[in-house]
Amino acid sequence: MRRQLLCFLAAVTMVLPAAAQSVTAVRYQYGDNAAWADPAFDDSSWPVASKGEFPGPRFDSDGFVWVRAKLQVPAVDGQPLALQCASAESVIDSYELFVNGTRVGQYGAFPPHAAPLIAPQILVFDIPKGIATPGSVATVALRGWTFPANRDRGPIGRTQYPISAGLKIDNALLLHAVAAETQARATLRSTPQLAVGLVFIVLGVIVLVLGFWSRSRGLFLCAIWLIVAPIFLSFLALVSVAAGADLRILGALFQVANGIGMGAALELLWTVQGYRNRLFLQFGRACWIAVTLGGVLMCSLSSAGPLVRTAIFVNDWGLFAFDALLVVANLWALAGRGRSRPFAAAMLIINIGYFLEVAGASVRFDFFPLDLFQTGFYLSIFAVAAILVRGVWKEWKQADDLRIEFAAGRELQMKLVPQNLPNVCNLRLNAAYIPAKDVGGDFYQVIELPDCSTLFLLGDVSGKGLKAAMTGLVTIGAANALAAETSDPAVLLQRLNREICRLRNEGFITCLCARVSVDGFVTFSNAGHLSPYVNSEEIQLESGLPLGLVQGVEYPATNIQLAPGDTLTLLSDGVVEAQSSSGELFGFDRTRELIHLPADAIAQAALTFGQADDITVLTLTFVPAEVPA
Incomplete structure (x- = not known):
């Protein structure tokens, strides 16, 4: 009901008689003089505001401007009167109004204790009784002051909109209702803009969190723009609804x-x-x-x-x-x-x-x-x-491609590190493998030979991920093919090095090859890999260069004899190079202390300490009395 009444009153103001408007030209003057509020003051020399509008004060002025006009007071006997000052584009920041020389109201404060306030689109000041006689002509003076940042300051500063005082004397109830309705309409017009801005701000906050989480500079900048641009536009919209700020x-x-x-x-x-x-x-x-x-x-x-x-x-x-x-x-x-x-x-x-x-x-x-x-x-x-x-x-498509790659990588990994170890005569096998990524570069293979001996290969491809896994797979394929030609570990590594160099892959491969006979006789050949352990003692092997560096490398052989119950342990450098949060390495001493444990226990100890690379452990226990199932 109240809103309908306000709408009705706003409509009434559109058909008010001309007597409620200015009966003389609106005149203005820059500067400040208290005598200009006097109704007897002669303002005939002041400039006339064209269509009621005049330019704002220049920056090099003191920011003061006075406006004078004679207004017809409506014949509303017994009803309160009010003075309206309306300006949707005003750059006046402090107002003081006079009717017939009497001060009727002020908005904001003037220098030297200036307090510029954002004014509503319509200001209404009640006129005390006895100041303006109904049916007479009243002299109205407006004293205004403009904040320095809002003054017209030349070609580079944005051109100011003209000031329009919009002075009117009328029924106080009517003018207050019109002012409230106008402000409500301004708020309503700003609501969609503020709502859209809020949506983008929320979206920006979400993107900002994602940007911090992913450490993406592009996402972070997009988020800042999505947040700041609506805030900037909201400031422009708030000017019309933030009256009194x-x-x-x-x-x-x-x-x-x-x-x-x-x-x-x-x-x-x-x-x-x-x-x-x-x-x-x-x-x-x-x-x-x-x-x-x-x-x-x-x-x-x-x-x-x-x-x-x-x-x-x-x-x-x-x-x-x-x-x-x-x-x-x-x-x-x-x-x-x-x-x-x-x-x-x-x-x-x-x-x-x-x-x-x-x-x-x-x-x-x-x-x-x-x-x-x-x-x-x-x-x-x-x-x-x-x-x-x-x-x-794009990220979703890349993630989908990565899912496909990881699926292929998992299939490769099963070939690099067999899940089920074969039953080998007189040997009990145990293996553990923990990749640093979804797909690792470590590999091991167990190749059974026609003479009942067994070849064991454990290697480490430089690098990590799918590319390293592909190189390891190629190495395994070549090793299986070459094992059909020779069972000598030294010759096998020499030929394998030739094949890897021929492929010209980047990086290199360390590899330890061991042939174990049914009687426990072991022949080693090493291409830059960690030395193996028998029980808790490291076997000192003479090592050649890693595979894939240079052609024509010869690899020396080392022979040992296992006694019943001896355990041979092969491992990758992911064990000794495990690193704690403080930067301390797992090292050879800790490795030697744990080397008597099963393969999975050694690998888990390195993982708990702090994994930095693929961890692979393979143990072979010589048990000639046992018969494989």
Whole structure:
């Protein structure tokens, strides 16, 4: 019901008689003089406001402006009167109103203790009884003061909209209702913009968390833009609904948000487009830092002294240079030298909107309450969202490809490290394998020979992951083929080295080969691998170069005899090179202390200490009395 009444009263004001309007020209004068409130003052020499509008105070002035007009007082006997001061585009920050020389109200505070406030679109001041006689003509004077940061300051500062005082005397109830309705409409118009901004801010926060989690600079910059750009636009929308807020605080916050947005735009542009010119990037950073510091300073001080003058100069010219730089960068991207033309086009609209405002030719649209400058921001937000969607799709496809690769890798791993060890006469086998990644580069093979002896190979391919696993698989295939030709470990490694060198793979392979006869006689040959252990004693083997480095390497042989119950242990360097969080290595001493344990116990001890590489352990216990199942 209340809202319907307000709508009705707002409609009534559209058909009010002309007697409620100014009966003389609206005149204005810059400066400050208390005598100008006197109704007897002769203001005929003052300039006349064209269509009720006049330019804002210049920066080099004291910021004061007076407005005088004679208004018809409506014949509303017995009803309270009020004075309305309406201006949707006003840059007056402190108001003081006089009717017939009597002060009827004030909004904000004047120097030397200035307190500029954001004014609502319509200010209403009640007129005490006896000051304005119904049916008479009253002299109304407005004393206004403009904050230094809002004053007209030349070609680089954005051109100010003309001031329109919008003075009217009418029924107090009616004017208060119209003011409330106008403010409610302004809030309603701002709600969709604020709601859309909130959605993007929430999305930005989610992307920011993902950026921190994945340590992705691109995601982090996209998140900052998704958060800051809506906040920047929300500041513009809040101006119409944040009546009563301290202009200095809100202005400083706006400058901080603007500075963060400029920095994010610059870094995001260079990252998205893939630019490499560090000089331009450093120049852009210097500009946005200067704009931010100058803006915060000029919004914090109420006196237009040398410090504020310098801050405004730095802010204006820094912003001009920054936008000029971005125009060049975006045009460069649109010419095909960047990676994302839609993002460059959206950012270019922002730059064009800025320069049009500087030139006093701001483009506004009739079909939605945004100008070209704000539209560019929204388009850039959608462009960043599109970049994120495309990135998510690409990451999903890559993850799908990785899943396929890992599935193939797991199949390879089963061939590199057999899950089921064969039953070998007079030997009890035990193995443990813990890869550092999903697929490792360690391998071992058990090859049974026609003379009832057995070949054991344990190796380590340099590197990790699927590429190392593929190299290990090739090595195993070659070793199985060569084992049909020779069972001599030294000759086998020599021929295997020749095949690996012929393939010319990057990296190298360490490999230990051992042939164990049914009577426990063992022949070793080593290609750069760790020496084996018998019980708790390390066997000193003469070693040749790792496989795959140079052709023609000869590998010496070493023979030992196992006694019943002896355990031969082969392992990879992932055991001794296990590393704790403090950087301490597992080392040979700890390995020697645990070498009598089963293979899985040794591997688990290294893993618990701190895995740094693939861990492989193979144990062979000579038990001539046992018969394999």
